[in-house]
Amino acid sequence: MSAEQQPEPGKLPVRLVIAMLAVIVGATALIVGLTRTDTAEPTLPSDAVRQGGIAVYGAYVREPATDTAAAYFAMTNVGDSSDTLVAVSSPVSTSAMLHDVGKDELNGTGGMDSGSMTPTPEVELKPGETVTLAPTAGHMMLEGVSGTLEPGSTVNLHLVFENAGTITVKAHVIALTDPAPTS
Amino acid sequence: MYRRIRTVAALLAAALVALTGCSAAEDSGGGVADVTAVNDNSAYRGIEMQPEPPRPEFTLTDQNGDTYDFGAQTADTPTILYFGYTHCPDVCPLIMGQVSSALSQAPDEIKSELQVVFVTTDPATDKPAVLGDYLAKFDADLPVKYIGLTGSLDEVEAAQEAAGVPVAEDGGKTHSTMAIYYGSANKSHVAWLANTSAEDILHDLPIGVK
Numbered sequence: 001m002s003a004e005q006q007p008e009p010g011k012l013p014v015r016l017v018i019a020m021l022a023v024i025v026g027a028t029a030l031i032v033g034l035t036r037t038d039t040a041e042p043t044l045p046s047d048a049v050r051q052g053g054i055a056v057y058g059a060y061v062r063e064p065a066t067d068t069a070a071a072y073f074a075m076t077n078v079g080d081s082s083d084t085l086v087a088v089s090s091p092v093s094t095s096a097m098l099h100d101v102g103k104d105e106l107n108g109t110g111g112m113d114s115g116s117m118t119p120t121p122e123v124e125l126k127p128g129e130t131v132t133l134a135p136t137a138g139h140m141m142l143e144g145v146s147g148t149l150e151p152g153s154t155v156n157l158h159l160v161f162e163n164a165g166t167i168t169v170k171a172h173v174i175a176l177t178d179p180a181p182t183s
Numbered sequence: 184m185y186r187r188i189r190t191v192a193a194l195l196a197a198a199l200v201a202l203t204g205c206s207a208a209e210d211s212g213g214g215v216a217d218v219t220a221v222n223d224n225s226a227y228r229g230i231e232m233q234p235e236p237p238r239p240e241f242t243l244t245d246q247n248g249d250t251y252d253f254g255a256q257t258a259d260t261p262t263i264l265y266f267g268y269t270h271c272p273d274v275c276p277l278i279m280g281q282v283s284s285a286l287s288q289a290p291d292e293i294k295s296e297l298q299v300v301f302v303t304t305d306p307a308t309d310k311p312a313v314l315g316d317y318l319a320k321f322d323a324d325l326p327v328k329y330i331g332l333t334g335s336l337d338e339v340e341a342a343q344e345a346a347g348v349p350v351a352e353d354g355g356k357t358h359s360t361m362a363i364y365y366g367s368a369n370k371s372h373v374a375w376l377a378n379t380s381a382e383d384i385l386h387d388l389p390i391g392v393k
Contacts (some may be wrong), residue, residue, distance in 0.1 A: 001279050039331075062276055062280075064272070065269065065320040066269050067270075068272045068275045069272060071244075080242060099272075101274070116274075116353075116356070116357045117353070135273055135377070135378055136273070136360075136376075136378045141273075176276055176279075176280040176283070176321065177280040177281070177283050177287070177381070178280070179281070179284075179380055
């Protein structure tokens with residue numbers, strides 16, 4: 001560095017001043033942003049079905065390659081008391097059950113997921129809590145699916161909650177080769 | 184600073200933990216964390232295999248009821264090997280569908296050559312005809328039809344051991360979810376977990392083809 005590029009004593013280089021300003025502006029934005037999200041009401045997706053204190057949304061079924069299919073959805077307790085999902089069913093299948101619901105989504109943790117199928121008989125939702133079923137992180141297994149589930153069609157899922165009662169959601173059928181929808 | 188990632192040994196250690204119903208309380212060993220280290224320098228979006236496992240040798244029965252020598256019949260051919268079962272609701276149709284989607288978009292020279300092999304972990308249910316019906320759902324629009332393999336329980340377990348994946352349990356329902364991609368030089372450079380998107384598989388196909 002040559003002498004003429006040295007900043008004058010007592011004066012900060014312009015670049016440093018700009019950088020400091022940027023940090024201050026950024027920090028201010030962060031504080032404003034945090035304040036805003038703290039007070040924001042949670043907004044539910046437009047497809048949400050709300051009944052009692054429970055909202056269910058983002059439901060879909062992957063078109064099965066056999067008579068066994070998997071359905072996925074998200075549910076949020078928007079009420080002020082806990083509720084529990086105690087049973088699931090669908091008119092398109094002879095039986096239905098939840099597997100691995102609440103399990104962390106596979107993200108490379110542990111290097112390899114085991115594709116395990118642990119039955120989840122009940123799912124408790126505390127006020128404000130959301131549980132999202134997603135591939136490798138829980139599904140509703142539909143066994144004995146009758147007929148074909150055409151991509152683009154919908155199937156009904158019945159979710160029985162202790163307090164909210166039976167909530168029926170329409171799950172969109174996606175094709176075998178479709179990517180998993182991101183909620 | 185980035186560490187040289189993931190050895191197959193670490194993968195397998197991790198996988199065995201998953202298979203034995205790992206809980207947070209269980210000591211999962213130091214290797215597991217290494218596996219999750221993201222290697223930003225990797226050319227692959229899937230799991231880069233270090234060291235690179237060779238194409239395995241095993242013989243089973245294909246969907247036509249014929250003997251299929253995996254090592255000999257896929258030799259020097261880019262091959263995707265996956266262990267699952269047809270009544271798997273979740274991870275198997277997901278990864279098989281994403282592989283099919285990726286292949287349908289792949290360059291012709293890959294699409295016209297690459298072989299997909301599905302080995303059942305539930306041979307009691309997945310007889311040759313069952314595998315044939317299942318795979319037809321996935322390869323209908325592809326030039327190279329998928330191969331479905333079954334056999335005795337001992338035989339399909341030996342195939343999993345040969346490929347270095349943890350042996351399935353619980354009637355085949357708890358199984359490895361890695362799709363292993365072997366290149367034409369008969370080594371695997373990359374594998375994809377069940378939640379890998381078609382886009383990421385498509386990205387890795389030409390890079391790992393040799």
